[in-house]
Amino acid sequence: MNLNQALHSLAGGALIGISVTLMLLFNGRITGISGIISSSLTKPTRDGLWRWLFIVGLIAGGFLIQIIRPDFFTNNSERSTAAVIIAGLLVGYGTVLGSGCTSGHGICGVSRLSLRSGLATVTFMLFGFLTVQAIRYFAGGSI
């Protein structure tokens, strides 16, 4: 990683910080993406429309950037389609069971100094680390 990449990550992180701050200041809500998605899966209500609009905003923002900088979406991970499907099931099930993901616990919860979110963040980082190491050790890094 060079300085340019580090600055990109810092700037992108700052944009994420601005996004969650806007959601709190105007709407009084935390920006937990797994919660927004799982709560939007029920019958749409007028009060819940904001969740759908947040998701549409995410997709639209992604669409815009991939026109300008498609290289920001390269996926060089040595992961098969079967692996990402199992990963998706685990992430979906785990984030609802654990009430949050990288955004809700990792950014919003840690910023509020929530003990629950801090423990959740340490736990998913630890198990992510163990999983990557297990794939390296038993499968040479690709699965």
Next chain:
Amino acid sequence: MNSQLNKQNGISFAAGFIFAIGLAISGMTQPQKIIGFLNPWDWDPSLLFVMIGAVGIHIIAYPLIRKRSTPLLETKWHVPTRKDITARLVLGSALFGIGWGLGGFCPGPGVTSLTFGDLRAVLFTTAMVLGMILFKKTERYLKLRE
């Protein structure tokens, strides 16, 4: 009141849009960077810088904003107040971590990458939604107290 709700919806769209741009610029829509972060032997510190940028802003903004009695467009705060450590929290976060290391995606980057045409992002996000539905269907069989 109705116009307040419309404004809230506009803010949500804008926040989602900004969030996606932040994820893409920071490298979080490239799963090899997530996997690289979780591997100290060939470490990619991108995610650390993302956390410094995002938490760095919100940790200052949060207490300042919460000094207000209400949000700007809402009559009350919807911020979690729970403090209890539960088996659900730890077990759920562990399952999420395993999936995160296995696929290199968390929920935000999965959705943000949906229209790019990388089949893995689409499969991941579809499976994630199925996993959420599966949780709702199986929750009553879980012997873990909420």
